[in-house]
Amino acid sequence: MPVDFLTDDEAAAYGRFAGAPSLADLERVFFLDDEDRALVERRRGEHMKLGSRFSW
Template structure:
């Protein structure tokens, strides 16, 4: 990602939680509806269900996936875990012990929700074309 327009601080904090989300943000970005619950509950193991739910909700909130789910604020982990009926969100430490799990979950989320990486073709071209048309 070219980040020539971002300050050093912004580059350093990109894709990270700056602070604990407030109640309005939790309700807006971290609420799991029936479609989300159906998607998440098809995963094996509570730690994988919690992990993929946190990847999904983090992508909604930050606009990108997070590499280390343990960097997600405790309030978010508890909020999402409660919706899944998981009493101890500490099980998240078992999530993605296999590196491929995280990448597979990213791909599943992109496919199921229609998310795209705008750094990849043809999405990069489409985004540039859209921005060009709007700018001129």
């Protein structure tokens, strides 16, 4: 991957963690809030729901 636009220090640190992520950072990435769930629900059709195609 070209990294000509990065400084030498930035290129050396590329792809590495700057430190341990905070609990808030982890929660923001791995948990859905109400706004996220609403967005998913707007995009989710019947064809995407488990069991919607088959009746057992």
